[in-house]
Amino acid sequence: MSTEPDTPPSPGPSETEPSPSPQTPAPQEKTDKKLVAGILAILLGSLGIHKFYLGYQTEGIIMLAVTLLVGGFTCGVGASIMGIVGLIEGIIYLTKTDAEFDAMYVTGRKPWF
Template sequence: MSEENNNLGDDIKKGAEEAAETVKDAANDFADGAKEVINSEENKKMIAGILAIIIGSLGIHKFYLGYTKEGIIQIVITFVTCGIGSFIGLIEGIIYLTKSDDEFYQTYQVGRKPWF
């Protein structure tokens, strides 16, 4: 009986190890897929456009695209104009979303055009 319990314990341990390996592989596949989606050109355009429209006054879309200096300038403009400068973010968001994926990528990611 003791040997039978020992075999059962070994079987359970082996099954748990196989399940853990399967879960680990699935999690790695999911993480790789998520990285592709997050880093895709189209997704960057969508996120930057939505950020610009919703909270463009804070320049978050500029920081997201890697334009730190321009993001700080956007915050200052909004503060100095008592919020009127936030229309810049709204306009930029609309421009981002109306460009084709390739045009957005070439203009804002490759060409590094910081404004409009």
């Protein structure tokens, strides 16, 4: 039998440090999301790719449908309108500060403009 007093084991380094939350994106990821969404909106705005990238599936499907279906029946007028909407949204995304973009489009989930 041991004569040493029972002492609880000291916590390891993983037990003392809080683990980062997987839902909280790092500030650099937010900046990248803003930049990528803005460039996608400017270059491929009529297809709604930037909406899909930001997680707005319904709005992305609307833009894609207007471009492909309405644009086909109107000789490209629908696609042109969606292209202009995408261009405007891309400019808006890129001119916002990172905090404004995150609050409005990532956290606040504002789907249009």
